[in-house]
Amino acid sequence: MLLQNKTSVVTGGARGIGLATAQELAAHGSNIVLADLDAAALGRAAETLQTNVVKVVCDVTSPGDVDALVAAAVDSFGSLDVMVNNAGFTRDATMRKMTESDFDDVVSVHLKGAWLGTRAAADVMRRLGTAGSIINVSSISGKVGMPGQTNYSAAKAGIVGLTKAAAKELGFAGIRVNAIQPGIIRTDMVESLRPEILDQKLSEIPLARFGEPGEVASVVLFLASGMSSYMTGTVLEITGGRHA
Incomplete structure (x- = not known):
């Protein structure tokens, strides 16, 4: 029970990696504030x-929504110990075909959303004197860049810079900020890809299989818990060795 009596907020928590993360943190004793834009899926x-869970419909690009989200953690459970900025989506296209709105929307949800979540959580943690942990979900696309994903790759690379800068700003308060970079994880989004694309991607993975959402969630648990108490500003790849 690594997170007994702790409170964790997970954005994009209605499905995929976000839901697996919430389930893993809950299994280790954490209260959960689950956030998503899809109320029904939430x-x-x-x-x-x-576990004890509070549901919050949240647009992570809205400062008001994000402030209300972290306030819900304190109002419901009296603390905020872990913030997982996971919300995101894709709108893939080559640069020639990508619309400006597709670029802006993806960057806003991923990068601005992570910035707003990091800022809001840090403000609460500092006010409460919490030695908290903030985990930002980047992607291996942010390390290597993927064709058809100039918006997504740029946003995910930006999350790495955000994480490292925030870690330097918040270390004095005992607040740790780290990032993860998942590779191909077996979610609904991945399962929807054409078989030939999946086969090509699989051939690039030394472990010869796709990852499972729970395998990402276990790394988030590590960063959320005291097991990683002397780690901040780090980026952990969860890729099966792809692009190592």
Whole structure:
């Protein structure tokens, strides 16, 4: 029970990596504040958590929504110990075909959303004197860049810079800020890819398989818990060796 009596906020928590993360943190004793823009999916996800859970419909690009999200953690459970900035989506296209709105929307949700979440969580943690942990979900696309993902790759690379800068700003307060970079993880988004694309990507992975959401969640648990108490500003790749 690595997070007994702790409180964790997870954005984009209704499905995929976000839901697996919430389930893993809950399994180790954490209260959960589950956030997503999809209210119906949020309700279904909350039913899978065997812990104290609060659901919050949240647009991570809205400062007001994000402030209300972290306030819900304190109002409901009296603390905020872990913030997982996971919300995101893709709108893939080559630069020639990508619209400006597709670029702006992806960067806003991923990068601005992580910045707002980091800022809001840090403000609460400093006010409460919490030696908290903030985990930002980047992607291996932010390390190597992927064709058709100039928006997504740019946003995910930006999250790395955000994480490292925030770690330097917040270390004095005992607040740790780290990032993860998942590779190909078996989520609904990945399963929707054409078979030939999946086969090509699989051939690039030394472990010869795709990752599971729970394998990402276990790394988030490590960063959220005292097991990583002397780690901040780090970026952990969860890729099966792809692009190592």
